[in-house]
Amino acid sequence: MKRDLILILDFGGQYNRLIARRVREANVYCEVLPYSVSIERIKEKSPKGIIFTGGPASVLDENAPKCSKEVFEMGVPILGICYGMQLMSVMLGGDVSKASLREYGKVEISVNNNNIIFSGIENKTSCWMSHTFQVTRLPDGFYGISSSQNCPIAAMADDKRKFYAVQFHPEVAHTPKGNEILKNFLYKVCGLKGEWKMSSFVEEAINDLRKKVGNKKVLCALSGGVDSSVAATLLHKAVGDQLTCIFVDHGLLRKGEPDEVEEVFRKQFKVNLVRINAQDRFLNRLKGVTDPETKRKIIGEEFIRVFEEEAKKIGHVDFLVQGTIYPDVIESGAGDAAVIKSHHNVGGLPAHVDFEEIIEPLKDLFKDEVRQVGIELGLPESMIWRQPFPGPGLAIRIIGEVTKERLDILRETDFIFRDEIAKAGLMREINQYFTVLTNMRSVGVMGDERTYDYTLALRAVTTTDFMTADWARLPYDLLERVSNRIINEVGHINRIVYDITSKPPATIEWE
Numbered sequence: 001m002k003r004d005l006i007l008i009l010d011f012g013g014q015y016n017r018l019i020a021r022r023v024r025e026a027n028v029y030c031e032v033l034p035y036s037v038s039i040e041r042i043k044e045k046s047p048k049g050i051i052f053t054g055g056p057a058s059v060l061d062e063n064a065p066k067c068s069k070e071v072f073e074m075g076v077p078i079l080g081i082c083y084g085m086q087l088m089s090v091m092l093g094g095d096v097s098k099a100s101l102r103e104y105g106k107v108e109i110s111v112n113n114n115n116i117i118f119s120g121i122e123n124k125t126s127c128w129m130s131h132t133f134q135v136t137r138l139p140d141g142f143y144g145i146s147s148s149q150n151c152p153i154a155a156m157a158d159d160k161r162k163f164y165a166v167q168f169h170p171e172v173a174h175t176p177k178g179n180e181i182l183k184n185f186l187y188k189v190c191g192l193k194g195e196w197k198m199s200s201f202v203e204e205a206i207n208d209l210r211k212k213v214g215n216k217k218v219l220c221a222l223s224g225g226v227d228s229s230v231a232a233t234l235l236h237k238a239v240g241d242q243l244t245c246i247f248v249d250h251g252l253l254r255k256g257e258p259d260e261v262e263e264v265f266r267k268q269f270k271v272n273l274v275r276i277n278a279q280d281r282f283l284n285r286l287k288g289v290t291d292p293e294t295k296r297k298i299i300g301e302e303f304i305r306v307f308e309e310e311a312k313k314i315g316h317v318d319f320l321v322q323g324t325i326y327p328d329v330i331e332s333g334a335g336d337a338a339v340i341k342s343h344h345n346v347g348g349l350p351a352h353v354d355f356e357e358i359i360e361p362l363k364d365l366f367k368d369e370v371r372q373v374g375i376e377l378g379l380p381e382s383m384i385w386r387q388p389f390p391g392p393g394l395a396i397r398i399i400g401e402v403t404k405e406r407l408d409i410l411r412e413t414d415f416i417f418r419d420e421i422a423k424a425g426l427m428r429e430i431n432q433y434f435t436v437l438t439n440m441r442s443v444g445v446m447g448d449e450r451t452y453d454y455t456l457a458l459r460a461v462t463t464t465d466f467m468t469a470d471w472a473r474l475p476y477d478l479l480e481r482v483s484n485r486i487i488n489e490v491g492h493i494n495r496i497v498y499d500i501t502s503k504p505p506a507t508i509e510w511e
């Protein structure tokens with residue numbers, strides 16, 4: 001698939017992924033590669049423009065990260081951001097020095113809106129700065145196009161070579177006109193039209209998959225999560241019955257989920273689906289196990305074992321589908337080399353499945369793009385907006401031993417919590433929410449009876465990346481409804497607590 005591409009050279013800054021998001025939001029396809037990538041690789045990509053990101057290093061350091069000098073000789077427009085601007089300056093013969101005052105935060109700037117990069121923007125605007133060094137002498141061919149009180153050269157341009165650079169961060173929300181600046185670069189400087197749309201992606205992907213697979217066989221491990229569901233659906237559209245999906249129900253899923261997977265894939269989409277009801281196998285192996293990591297390991301191993309047994313019955317397949325998405329690829333630090341998402345099949349890749357090649361149809365997409373593809377393909381909203389769910393499932397939300405009885409208690413409480421959050425219309429505002437069954441029992445009173453039952457915890461967090469998270473400020477009346485319903489509708493719980501720790505220091509899951 002050949003599409004117009006913007007290449008983002010990553011110098012390690014904290015907002016780099018945001019730059020990619022913004023470019024994609026402008027309907028331009030982009031890829032992120034490490035700054036050290038070879039010039040041959042860059043040329044192979046034939047980008048329509050290149051963006052240098054920010055980064056934490058000092059450009060004056062001997063070992064400062066630098067890209068190949070030949071990047072400047074490709075005749076391709078370049079936009080340097082923050083460190084990217086300083087790098088451009090130093091590599092093209094300008095000077096960079098330590099600023100007398102470090103600028104951090106929102107800063108007022110004047111811009112020359114006769115320059116293409118600032119066209120349509122008021123000549124006084126604000127932006128987000130975060131720098132200690134700045135350009136103090138322009139390289140040949142450049143002129144200054146913006147300044148702030150403490151930064152005389154806040155942006156520079158060489159219109160002839162189509163090189164532009166800004167000291168501030170146009171990608172963050174604190175730069176109100178940042179999107180316009182990026183769009184000026186993409187549309188006006190690079191001449192792109194903004195035609196990267198999910199509908200065209202779906203069409204192209206289906207055609208490409210059809211060509212690649214030919215009349216061969218494809219196998220997919222379906223988990224019911226967004227990524228594997230979208231990947232499977234895309235392949236099914238492309239090759240129909242040549243695809244077989246294996247869905248292992250390990251008995252650790254949420255209420256109603258296994259049946260929904262079967263309903264959607266087998267009944268609605270007519271996918272060749274093999275559902276394995278392996279609840280007893282998993283429960284047997286988890287008997288007496290209380291250590292979280294041991295639980296994870298057992299579930300991962302057992303999953304692979306069940307999957308392999310079923311795959312053996314199918315025999316040789318040519319392709320195995322993985323629901324890897326772009327953040328998995330970037331996070332690996334491997335540039336665009338596809339990396340297997342170990343989470344995806346719960347415990348990694350099956351070693352004894354007879355396949356020749358892995359297909360990763362979503363590996364260029366961000367999560368919200370995967371969701372859009374799901375919508376295009378007609379997957380139900382409940383699947384598309386499903387909150388992330390750990391591979392080991394409910395087992396790591398039961399402190400202590402996992403038994404059928406405790407799983408049933410947890411499943412019911414989780415269902416009530418989800419139901420009330422949905423009724424309050426908070427499903428998309430809160431990124432992950434669930435209940436945790438502790439192994440602590442305490443004394444309570446119900447009617448005239450003394451009880452001695454479990455304590456249940458409610459967990460709800462807001463987060464963008466799941467690396468850090470804040471506990472959600474749920475309305476008290478919602479918490480009250482959840483608490484009442486759980487006590488009334490589910491047995492063996494006599495105390496409910498709300499987890500008010502952020503991550504760090506806590507993790508999102510309790511195990």
Ligand code: XMP
Nearest residue numbers: 296343388389390391392466503507508509
């Ligand atoms: P923590 O608990 O580490 O979770 O703050 C961060 C995110 O990862 C999910 N998670 C897992 N996902 N296998 C998975 O597939 C696991 O073993 C696992 N442990 C945690 C968790 O639900 C949250 O979204």
